[in-house]
Each structure stands twice: as C-alpha cells, then as structure tokens.
Amino acid sequence: MEMQTFLVTGCAGFIGSNFVHYMLEKYPGVRLVGLDKLTYAGNLENLADVENDARYTFVQGDICDKALVEELLRRHDPDCVVNFAAESHVDRSIKNPELFVKTNVEGTVDLLQCCKDAWYDAAAKTWKAGKKYLQVSTDEVYGALGPEGYFTEATPLCPHSPYSASKAAADLFVMAFHDTYGMPVNITRCSNNYGPCQFPEKLIPLLINNARQHKALPVYGDGMQVRDWLYVRDHCKAIDAVARAGREGEVYNIGGHNERPNLFIVKTVIAQLRERLGDGAISEALITHVADRPGHDRRYGIDPAKIRHDLGWYPETPFEKGIALTIDWYLANPGWMAGVTSGEYLKYYEQMYKNR
Ligand code: NAD
Numbered sequence: 001m002e003m004q005t006f007l008v009t010g011c012a013g014f015i016g017s018n019f020v021h022y023m024l025e026k027y028p029g030v031r032l033v034g035l036d037k038l039t040y041a042g043n044l045e046n047l048a049d050v051e052n053d054a055r056y057t058f059v060q061g062d063i064c065d066k067a068l069v070e071e072l073l074r075r076h077d078p079d080c081v082v083n084f085a086a087e088s089h090v091d092r093s094i095k096n097p098e099l100f101v102k103t104n105v106e107g108t109v110d111l112l113q114c115c116k117d118a119w120y121d122a123a124a125k126t127w128k129a130g131k132k133y134l135q136v137s138t139d140e141v142y143g144a145l146g147p148e149g150y151f152t153e154a155t156p157l158c159p160h161s162p163y164s165a166s167k168a169a170a171d172l173f174v175m176a177f178h179d180t181y182g183m184p185v186n187i188t189r190c191s192n193n194y195g196p197c198q199f200p201e202k203l204i205p206l207l208i209n210n211a212r213q214h215k216a217l218p219v220y221g222d223g224m225q226v227r228d229w230l231y232v233r234d235h236c237k238a239i240d241a242v243a244r245a246g247r248e249g250e251v252y253n254i255g256g257h258n259e260r261p262n263l264f265i266v267k268t269v270i271a272q273l274r275e276r277l278g279d280g281a282i283s284e285a286l287i288t289h290v291a292d293r294p295g296h297d298r299r300y301g302i303d304p305a306k307i308r309h310d311l312g313w314y315p316e317t318p319f320e321k322g323i324a325l326t327i328d329w330y331l332a333n334p335g336w337m338a339g340v341t342s343g344e345y346l347k348y349y350e351q352m353y354k355n356r
C-alpha cells in the first residue's frame with residue numbers, strides 16, 4: 001500500500017524542512033502534517049516557499065503535548081510518523097543535559113505512546129494495517145571509532161555525550177515498543193549531515209558565517225576528529241526509502257563513506273569562500289584552535305551496506321558537489337543567516353566560545 005500521509009515532527013529544523021521539500025517535490029499526492037515547537041532551531045522561513053501548498057499543513061506544538069499529538073493522529077490519520085524533533089547540538093547538551101532528556105527521551109516515549117493508543121487494538125493484540133513509526137536517530141549512539149572499522153547496525157550502543165545518550169535512550173524505547181507490543185517501527189542512524197538551512201551552531205554553517213565576517217574559525221583540539229559527511233538530501237532520500245520499504249523492527253545505518261577530518265572541512269570552506277567572493281582576507285590565518293569538547297568522539301564512520309543492499313539506497317551527491325551547493329545556498333541567502341544570528345545567537349556564541 002502506498003504511504004500518502006506523514007506526520008513530520010521537527011519539520012521546521014534543518015533536516016525536517018529538507019525532508020518536507022523532498023517529499024513535496026517527489027510525490028504529487030503526498031500529504032504532510034508538520035509539527036514543530038519552534039525552538040531556537042526551528043525556523044518557519046525554512047518552509048516559507050511551501051506554506052501555501054495545499055498538501056502541507058503546519059502545526060506549532062510540542063511532541064511532549066500528548067493531547068495535541070493524539071488530536072493530530074485522530075484528525076489526519078497519518079500512515080507514518082517520522083520523528084525528527086530533537087535537541088540536536090552536542091555542545092548545548094553538555095551545558096543543559098536535562099532538556100535533552102525531556103525532548104529526546106520523554107518526547108519520543110510520548111510519541112510512541114500516542115501512536116500505540118491510536119493504532120493498537122489491545123484486546124485483539126493487532127495493529128492497524130499500513131502504519132509505521134520512524135525514529136530519526138544518529139550514528140553518535142554507537143560512540144567513537146578508532147582509526148579502523150565502521151559502525152554497523154550490530155555495533156553496541158556506547159554513547160558519550162548527553163546528546164548521544166539521549167538519542168540512544170530514545171532508540172531503546174522505540175525497540176522496546178516493537179519488542180513488547182509488536183509496534184511497526186524503524187530506526188535510521190545517519191552520519192553528520194550538511195546542506196541548506198542548517199543552524200550555524202553546527203560546524204559547516206558556523207564556518208561559513210564566521211569566515212564571511214573574517215572572524216576566527218574555532219577548531220576544537222587538534223582538528224583531526226573525523227566525521228562522515230552526508231548531503232542532507234541523500235539523508236531525506238534514505239528516510240523515504242525506509243518509511244516505504246524498511247522491514248518492521250529494523251535499524252538502518254545511513255552514510256556515504258565520506259570521512260573527513262575537521263581541518264579538511266575548515267580548509268575546504270575557506271578555499272571555496274575565498275575563491276567565490278574574491279576575498280583574500282578569508283584565509284587559513286583565521287583558523288583558531290580552541291579547547292577541545294569534553295568527551296569528544298574521535299571518529300565516526302558508517303557502514304551503509306544494509307540499506308544499500310536491502311533497499312537499494314545510495315548517496316547521489318559527492319562531497320565536492322554537496323559542499324559547493326551548500327556554500328551557494330548560504331551565499332544566496334544572507335537574509336536567512338542574518339535572521340538566525342541576531343539576538344539569542346550572539347549570546348549563545350559569547351557563552352560557548354569566549355574564554356574557550
Ligand atoms: P535541528 O536542531 O535543526 O531541528 C530540530 C527541530 O526540532 C527544530 O525545528 C525544533 O524546533 C524542533 N523541536 C525541538 N524540540 C521539539 C519539541 N519538543 N517538539 C516539537 N519540535 C521540537 O536538528 P536536525 O539537524 O534537523 O536534526 C533532526 C533529527 O535528525 C534529530 O533527531 C537529530 O538527532 C537527527 N540527526 C541529525 C544529524 C545532523 O547531522 N544534523 C545527523 C543524524 C541524525
């Protein structure tokens with residue numbers, strides 16, 4: 001049966017808003033209900049171009065508000081709930097872990113419970129046909145790798161940051177609902193994303209924003225930590241594939257074997273911006289090594305063999321193309337960056353980077 005209606009939580013954030021665009025472009029008959037609390041990371045500007053699309057409805061609200069979620073499930077009867085809603089930044093989790101428990105753990109359990117109430121006939125022990133709960137998780141739940149090897153779906157969970165611990169806890173609840181009640185679920189665990197509309201607390205948009213202003217480019221520790229970067233649209237394509245064809249109760253790792261040390265990313269952004277803007281002041285002299293992140297994971301690397309083999313997914317965007325598209329987008333949208341870096345962001349930046 002073709003899935004037509006999706007409840008997309010966290011739709012106004014980076015990946016959620018890219019997913020809304022991807023689905024509306026790909027499926028003429030799709031219906032999307034977006035739910036987002038609009039925290040500092042949620043931005044309706046990310047969805048301004050689709051706000052009048054009759055196939056998409058936005059609701060401002062909290063995934064922890066069970067009455068609201070129940071009402072949305074009743075009213076829209078989605079085939080699939082895709083949960084992007086989360087506190088997503090490791091550095092913020094180090095400062096305020098409780099918020100990550102509230103949103104990422106409790107919020108996920110609230111969503112699971114609401115879906116179970118809507119979809120499960122406890123007397124008959126049966127689930128409504130054609131329903132699925134998809135949890136968007138992260139490779140960070142696996143912890144850190146040494147120089148060799150990759151995360152597979154069988155790698156034990158070993159999170160180190162409050163962020164990754166909260167995502168791992170959420171994943172365990174999702175699997176508990178599957179194992180205990182037979183709930184139709186999938187979990188996706190993707191590597192680091194980059195692309196349009198990413199909030200400039202994350203490495204790549206932070207570098208773009210600072211470099212344009214000739215501000216210091218903060219590199220944690222020696223800058224040789226490795227991340228496995230995936231263009232956001234390829235992540236959206238994978239989530240769509242798992243929603244439609246993922247086997248119930250399965251976890252799928254998502255990544256494109258694009259491992260790069262942070263310093264490589266920093267130097268790439270510098271070189272591309274300098275060339276694009278013809279601005280010689282954007283140079284490696286801006287690189288500033290600062291104190292390392294506590295508990296900093298040294299290396300992430302995804303083995304995507306399962307999703308490639310079982311669902312035929314593969315990444316379409318090589319890093320060189322993806323980073324060029326990303327920089328193009330930020331250069332073409334200075335108003336977006338100005339909008340999200342006023343007020344609160346300045347306070348955040350001061351608190352996070354001053355005296356570091
Ligand atoms: P983001 O911080 O850009 O967006 C999160 C969105 O969730 C925001 O729009 C925010 O307003 C919303 N939100 C937060 N708390 C909420 C609540 N209680 N109720 C409703 N909405 C709430 O994050 P992102 O980078 O788009 O990440 C989306 C998901 O993907 C997260 O679950 C994250 O763990 C996961 N993920 C991210 C990456 C990455 O590289 N960014 C990689 C793998 C997995």
Ligand code: TYD
Nearest residue numbers: 090192201202203206218219220225227262
């Ligand atoms: P980030 O974008 O926060 O993603 P994550 O921590 O979830 O991987 O950081 C990516 C890498 O870049 C990570 O190793 C931390 C590093 N980093 C810096 O060196 N400087 C910065 O200012 C930021 C935000 C991150």
